[in-house]
Structure formats: structure tokens, C-alpha cells
Amino acid sequence: MIRIEHLHKNYQAGKRDIVALQDINLEIAQGEIFGIIGRSGAGKSTLIRTLNLLERPDSGRVLIDGEDITGLGHDSLLELRQHIGMVFQHFNLLNAKTVAQNIDWPLKITGRYSREQRNRRVDELLQLVGLEAHRDQYPSQLSGGQKQRVGIARALANSPRLLLCDEATSSLDPETTQSILRLLLEINRKLGLTIVLITHEMQVIRNICDRVAVLDAGIVVERGTVVDTFLRPRHAVTRALLSESLAFDETLAPYTRRADGKLVRLTYAGELAAQPILSQLTAATTALATIVQGTVSRIKDTPYGQLLVEFSGDEEAVSQVLERLDTSGIDHEVLA
Numbered sequence: 268m269i270r271i272e273h274l275h276k277n278y279q280a281g282k283r284d285i286v287a288l289q290d291i292n293l294e295i296a297q298g299e300i301f302g303i304i305g306r307s308g309a310g311k312s313t314l315i316r317t318l319n320l321l322e323r324p325d326s327g328r329v330l331i332d333g334e335d336i337t338g339l340g341h342d343s344l345l346e347l348r349q350h351i352g353m354v355f356q357h358f359n360l361l362n363a364k365t366v367a368q369n370i371d372w373p374l375k376i377t378g379r380y381s382r383e384q385r386n387r388r389v390d391e392l393l394q395l396v397g398l399e400a401h402r403d404q405y406p407s408q409l410s411g412g413q414k415q416r417v418g419i420a421r422a423l424a425n426s427p428r429l430l431l432c433d434e435a436t437s438s439l440d441p442e443t444t445q446s447i448l449r450l451l452l453e454i455n456r457k458l459g460l461t462i463v464l465i466t467h468e469m470q471v472i473r474n475i476c477d478r479v480a481v482l483d484a485g486i487v488v489e490r491g492t493v494v495d496t497f498l499r500p501r502h503a504v505t506r507a508l509l510s511e512s513l514a515f516d517e518t519l520a521p522y523t524r525r526a527d528g529k530l531v532r533l534t535y536a537g538e539l540a541a542q543p544i545l546s547q548l549t550a551a552t553t554a555l556a557t558i559v560q561g562t563v564s565r566i567k568d569t570p571y572g573q574l575l576v577e578f579s580g581d582e583e584a585v586s587q588v589l590e591r592l593d594t595s596g597i598d599h600e601v602l603a
């Protein structure tokens with residue numbers, strides 16, 4: 268649906284040339300939620316803004332449904348932007364207008380609809396984002412989460428093909444973030460809408476994205492399904508962003524290790540997460556399994572586990588467990 272080819276973008280800051288994007292190549296499929304994550308200054312905003320040409324790349328192409336949008340003239344670009352909704356970190360609402368008027372605004376400026384048609388559409392959108400009771404309030408009377416719901420309804424007004432979210436939850440508290448993420452997921456599923464979002468929070472990616480690209484200094488350093496990227500991060504930047512992932516915490520060892528066994532990191536996902544894997548690995552042996560550290564949780568709809576386990580006891584029994592691990596389908600690494 269979206270193809271980004273050899274995208275480059277530099278900024279000029281005085282005499283300095285700042286490279287914001289370097290040879291970005293990405294494909295984003297129809298109906299998926301695609302996340303772009305990176306540290307501050309990585310180029311995320313620049314990249315997402317090239318998808319509706321709020322930012323013009325210096326070279327490269329952005330194809331949406333096969334059409335190269337970088338070649339569009341002024342009128343075609345305005346037309347295109349009606350089909351690409353955008354949600355902003357700071358909401359960007361019109362403060363002198365009510366909730367309903369804010370949502371109506373993009374409908375009104377097309378000049379295509381009667382007042383009655385617009386009212387009907389605004390009612391539908393208010394219902395979709397759960398703000399029926401706030402129709403006639405002003406942005407100053409709303410919470411951050413409610414403001415973002417208005418922002419989302421407004422972005423959806425013209426039934427876009429694509430929704431861009433620029434740090435849509437970064438100004439919200441964790442609970443409100445979750446409710447906005449649930450809303451985005453619901454919209455994606457109900458409307459089959461493609462969503463591209465940028466964030467610096469892995470939590471956002473983990474909760475709703477299907478695939479992710481990790482951006483660093485204007486370069487895509489890693490990309491893949493969220494499950495794969497989270498459970499098997501390859502690049503140091505991804506590992507650093509994954510602060511919640513299971514880095515071995517040295518300070519735990521004296522408390523939780525028996526210190527005479529093999530310390531093994533186990534990573535598994537999907538059906539394996541519902542299996543009694545430790546019992547199966549040690550069954551009919553005298554080996555003991557001690558959990559040193561661990562997480563069992565989910566990435567979007569995929570359950571997973573990451574455990575640090577010490578297998579101890581009789582040497583032969585421990586070897587037998589390690590052999591079983593090799594044929595188990597569980598990713599594992601013997602650490603000590």
C-alpha cells in the first residue's frame with residue numbers, strides 16, 4: 268500500500284547540514300498498524316511527515332497505492348491530504364470551536380457535503396470515539412484523552428485511506444494512553460484502516476503494532492514483526508529501547524541462583540506460552556529448574572515468555588535437559 272524508496276532528507280541549520288533521513292526503504296501493507304520507533308532526533312517526525320508531504324524529501328519516492336506522491340502538484344496534494352488523516356501529539360484543535368465544529372471542519376472545507384450530511388457524519392464520529400456527551404463543549408473543557416479523541420475523530424472525518432499518528436499518546440498519562448491505543452486498535456479493526464505511528468515508547472509498539480521499524484540517526488537499523496523484533500532484537504539501539512526486555516540483572520543472582528547449575532535464557536511465543544515447558548524439560552530427570560528472572564506476557568495478540576532459568580542437579584540430568592531444549596522449538600542461550 269505504501270512504498271518508501273531511497274528516501275533522503277537533509278536540513279540546513281545555518282552552515283550545518285543535518286542529515287535527517289538516509290536511504291529509507293520501507294513497505295507498509297494495507298490494513299496493518301506499522302510503528303516507527305527511535306530515540307529523540309532519530310528522524311521519526313521527518314519520516315512520518317513525508318507520507319503526506321508536510322515534509323518534502325530531497326530525493327526518493329513515496330508511493331501510496333502505486334502513485335508516487337512526491338510528484339504531485341498543489342491541487343492533487345490537497346486532494347491527497349483529505350485521504351490521509353493525521354493525529355498530533357498536542358492535538359492541534361481549534362480552541363474557539365466546539366468538539367462538533369472541530370470534527371466538522373475537514374468536512375466543511377471540502378465544500379462537498381450539505382450541512383445535514385455533515386451533521387450525520389459528525390454524530391457517527393462522536394459515537395465512534397465515545398464523545399457524544401461532549402458535542403458542544405470547547406477543547407479547554409476536555410481532558411487530554413478527550414482532546415485526542417476529538418483529534419482522532421477529526422482525522423477520520425473524510426474516511427481516510429491512511430491514518431498517521433505523530434506521538435499521539437506522548438502527552439497522556441499511562442491509563443489514558445491505553446484507552447487511546449485501544450481506540451486506535453478498534454478503528455483499525457472496524458474500518459480496516461492502515462495506521463502508521465511514530466513513538467519513542469516500546470509499550471505503544473508492543474500493544475498495537477503489527478510491524479515495526481527502528482530508526483537511528485536517519486537510518487532504519489532494524490525492522491520486522493513486533494514479536495520478532497521484541498523477542499530477538501538484533502541491533503544495540505533496539506536493545507536499548509527495549510528496557511523492559513529481559514536483560515540479565517546481575518544483582519539478582521545472589522538472591523535467586525543456586526550457583527551450581529546452568530543458567531539459561533529461554534524465549535518462546537505463541538502456543539508454547541501455554542505449555543508447561545519447565546515440567547516437560549525436566550520430566551523423568553532429576554534436574555531442578557529454578558526461575559531466576561522472568562516475564563510472561565503478550566505482544567499485541569501473541570503470548571510470550573522470557574525466562575532466566577537455572578537447571579541444576581546431577582550433571583547428566585542437566586545435559587539431558589539441554590539436549591531436550593535443542594529440539595523443543597524454544598529459543599535458548601546458555602549464559603553461564
Ligand SMILES: Nc1ncnc2c1ncn2[C@@H]1O[C@H](COP(=O)(O)OP(=O)(O)OP(=O)(O)O)[C@@H](O)[C@H]1O
Pocket residue numbers: 278279280285286287305306307308309310311312313314467
Ligand atoms: N526544520 C528543521 N531544521 C533543521 N533541523 C531539523 C528540522 N527538523 C528536524 N531537524 C533535525 O533533523 C533530525 C531529525 O529530527 P526529527 O524531528 O525528525 O526526529 P524525531 O525522531 O522525530 O525526534 P523527536 O522524537 O525528538 O521529535 C534532528 O537532528 C533534528 O534536529
